[in-house]
Amino acid sequence: MKSIITSRKGIPFFHEKTAIEFQKDIYERYQEMVVRQSALHLADELWGKYPFQPVFDFTEKHYPKTAEINILEIGCSVGRWISTLAKRYPKATTWGIDYSYQMLKRANEFWVEGKEISIDWTNKGLPKQFIKGERLTNLKFGLAKAENLPFDDNSQDLVLNSFLIDRLENPRKGLEEMYRILKPTGKLIVVTPLNFNKVEHWKMYYPPIQLSNILKEIGFGIVDWKEDIIVNEPLDAHENIVSWKCLGFVVKK
Ligand SMILES: C[S@@+](CC[C@H](N)C(=O)[O-])C[C@H]1O[C@@H](n2cnc3c(N)ncnc32)[C@H](O)[C@@H]1O
Numbered sequence: 001m002k003s004i005i006t007s008r009k010g011i012p013f014f015h016e017k018t019a020i021e022f023q024k025d026i027y028e029r030y031q032e033m034v035v036r037q038s039a040l041h042l043a044d045e046l047w048g049k050y051p052f053q054p055v056f057d058f059t060e061k062h063y064p065k066t067a068e069i070n071i072l073e074i075g076c077s078v079g080r081w082i083s084t085l086a087k088r089y090p091k092a093t094t095w096g097i098d099y100s101y102q103m104l105k106r107a108n109e110f111w112v113e114g115k116e117i118s119i120d121w122t123n124k125g126l127p128k129q130f131i132k133g134e135r136l137t138n139l140k141f142g143l144a145k146a147e148n149l150p151f152d153d154n155s156q157d158l159v160l161n162s163f164l165i166d167r168l169e170n171p172r173k174g175l176e177e178m179y180r181i182l183k184p185t186g187k188l189i190v191v192t193p194l195n196f197n198k199v200e201h202w203k204m205y206y207p208p209i210q211l212s213n214i215l216k217e218i219g220f221g222i223v224d225w226k227e228d229i230i231v232n233e234p235l236d237a238h239e240n241i242v243s244w245k246c247l248g249f250v251v252k253k
Pocket residue numbers: 027074075076077078097098099100103144145146147161162163164167168169
């Protein structure tokens with residue numbers, strides 16, 4: 001594993017994030033982004049059921065059968081998915097990597113330090129939530145970029161990400177990094193709404209057949225492919241939603 005450059009509040013940094021990078025990163029905006037992600041991923045009581053359950057339903061059958069494995073989620077935000085796997089595989093080493101310190105701080109406080117957090121989405125008409133965290137001993141969080149992962153070649157059994165690859169500056173580089181760190185027996189699971197922000201990304205990765213060709217060029221073999229996973233992201237107390245039509249795929253080295 002690459003060496004730690006610095007650490008803040010128990011979060012190791014594998015990337016030296018400059019003040020300008022902090023300012024430019026929308027995911028460092030606490031009120032707008034961290035509260036929204038916390039409400040979405042940590043406050044199931046607000047919604048009756050977990051809005052990302054369709055992602056879990058797609059991926060469930062692809063989880064490994066062995067116990068002592070290395071699992072990594074990239075773009076983990078507040079850590080819901082990777083914590084679920086840390087609990088399911090107590091003998092595994094699990095890492096959640098993100099580029100946002102604010103997200104990681106929230107994730108670490110909640111899933112590792114066991115703190116009680118408050119989620120104040122009252123400006124969306126929702127009641128304030130107080131939720132007690134957990135103390136997972138096999139889970140770590142760290143700051144790194146998907147395009148430059150701090151893990152060794154052939155080191156991970158399972159690599160996951162959701163709503164990430166269409167946000168990357170260079171999605172292909174991110175996918176190549178995921179390939180590099182996967183063990184020869186490992187699997188990569190990706191769920192993405194393909195909601196690119198750049199013209200060149202639409203040209204390169206869309207329609208999904210183009211993305212599948214790039215995956216094959218990198219060296220991946222397709223194990224599963226589903227183009228209509230619907231995730232309804234709640235927005236407020238009036239049950240307004242954003243409905244995301246996601247591509248989910250599972251690939252092996
Ligand atoms: C749209 S959110 C998705 C969060 C969560 N995975 C989900 O599905 O709700 C994107 C997340 O990816 C992180 N992210 C963005 N660019 C990244 C990069 N280059 N490397 C690692 N994480 C990144 C953001 O900080 C944010 O937490």
